[in-house]
Structure formats: structure tokens, C-alpha cells
Amino acid sequence: QQPVQSPQAVILREGEDAVINCSSSKALYSVHWYRQKHGEAPVFLMILLKGGEQKGHEKISASFNEKKQQSSLYLTASQLSYSGTYFCGTERGADSWGKLQFGAGTQVVVTP
Amino acid sequence: DVKVTQSSRYLVKRTGEKVFLECVQDMDHENMFWYRQDPGLGLRLIYFSYDVKMKEKGDIPEGYSVSREKKERFSLILESASTNQTSMYLCASSPILGGRGSYEQYFGPGTRLTVT
Numbered sequence: 001q002q003p004v005q006s007p008q009a010v011i012l013r014e015g016e017d018a019v020i021n022c023s024s025s026k027a028l029y030s031v032h033w034y035r036q037k038h039g040e041a042p043v044f045l046m047i048l049l050k051g052g053e054q055k056g057h058e059k060i061s062a063s064f065n066e067k068k069q070q071s072s073l074y075l076t077a078s079q080l081s082y083s084g085t086y087f088c089g090t091e092r093g094a095d096s097w098g099k100l101q102f103g104a105g106t107q108v109v110v111t112p
Numbered sequence: 113d114v115k116v117t118q119s120s121r122y123l124v125k126r127t128g129e130k131v132f133l134e135c136v137q138d139m140d141h142e143n144m145f146w147y148r149q150d151p152g153l154g155l156r157l158i159y160f161s162y163d164v165k166m167k168e169k170g171d172i173p174e175g176y177s178v179s180r181e182k183k184e185r186f187s188l189i190l191e192s193a194s195t196n197q198t199s200m201y202l203c204a205s206s207p208i209l210g211g212r213g214s215y216e217q218y219f220g221p222g223t224r225l226t227v228t
Contacts, residue, residue, distance in 0.1 A: 002154065032216065041116075041202065042155070044216035087154055089217075098143055098162065098206065099170065100217070102155040
């Protein structure tokens with residue numbers, strides 16, 4: 001079952017903050033976040049692992065609440081380059097190592 | 113830089129045709145994936161391969177098959193294309209799982225397939 005993302009879309013002015021949420025009904029091993037700009041391939045942003053480890057390289061932060069099976073992506077002091085569709089991908093571990101189930105996406109528009 | 117390439121950006125096929133979508137990665141990744149992307153549904157996994165000649169079904173494998181004869185190449189096959197397979201198809205690759213945690217997936221540019 002796909003994770004549920006919210007909101008579906010958000011419009012921000014440059015410098016504003018936003019939070020994107022990703023919820024699963026199943027226990028998770030990791031959560032991945034990707035951003036896709038219009039007409040381009042999705043690009044990796046971050047992995048959050050069970051136990052609190054994070055791997056990422058953007059100025060965008062995220063959290064992972066294992067008990068609630070939820071992850072949140074924080075867009076802080078947004079820049080025009082943050083525009084795009086954000087997808088979370090969840091990995092359940094055990095019999096599904098390496099396989100991600102993606103949410104429907106959150107469209108983010110940052111305006112000047 | 114990791115590069116994942118797909119054979120076509122746009123493809124138009126007729127109902128009933130056999131369709132081959134090719135994907136090549138140049139980073140010696142063990143894992144390769146095929147997804148389809150539809151508006152409002154995000155990316156859905158069709159098939160996954162973790163080694164040459166090894167494959168696993170994803171969430172929506174019906175109507176599709178795959179082939180991985182060489183490590184760098186992963187093909188998606190539509191045996192008999194139907195109009196409901198009109199979609200954007202994305203290929204991805206990632207390094208093998210090892211130790212703790214999984215690894216980022218690198219995506220190709222996608223193939224927009226239209227079946228008429």
C-alpha cells in the first residue's frame with residue numbers, strides 16, 4: 001500500500017517555510033525523499049533510517065518517527081529552486097529490501 | 113556522475129504490439145528498477161532486479177515482463193500493449209544493499225509511451 005503524502009500542493013513565497021508529511025500504515029525501515037522538476041527525472045534528496053540515521057546532502061531537513069510510521073520534510077527559508085514535486089518512498093525491510101513504495105507526491109511552487 | 117539512460121524519450125505504439133523499453137546504467141549498480149508514473153498516483157514499481165537474470169515482481173507487474181542479461185542493462189517488455197499502459201516509464205538503479213540502510217536510486221529521464 002502506497003504511503004499517503006500531505007498536502008497535495010503548496011504555494012510559497014521565497015523565504016517561507018513548509019512541511020510535507022508522509023504516512024504509512026506499515027512498519028518502516030527507511031524513508032527516502034526525492035524531488036522531481038517538471039520534465040526531469042526524480043533526484044534523490046535524503047534517506048532516513050530506522051534508528052535515527054540520516055543521509056542527505058541538501059539544505060532540506062527531515063524527520064522520521066518510527067512509532068508513528070511517519071516522516072516529515074522541512075523546507076526552510078525556501079528558494080525558487082525548491083519548486084518541484086516531492087515524493088516520499090518507503091521501504092519496509094525484511095522481505096522488501098531495496099523496494100520502495102512512493103507516495104502520490106506534493107507539488108511545491110515557490111514564487112518570488 | 114551516475115548516468116542512467118533510456119532508449120527513447122517518446123514512443124507511440126499500437127494496441128497489441130510488443131514493446132521493448134531499454135535502460136542502461138554506467139555505474140556498475142547491482143539493483144535496477146522499472147516504475148510507471150501516472151498523475152495523482154506517483155511512481156509505482158513494476159519490476160525489480162537485484163542481479164543478472166534475477167528479478168522480482170513489484171506492485172503492478174501484470175502485463176509486463178523484464179529481462180536482465182547483462183548487469184548494466186534492464187529491459188521492460190510489454191508483451192501486448194494496451195491503451196491502459198499509456199504512461200511515463202522510469203528506470204532507476206542503485207548500489208547493492210550492504211550493512212545498514214539502503215541507498216539512493218538514480219533515475220533515468222523517462223520514456224513517455226502512448227498506446228493507440
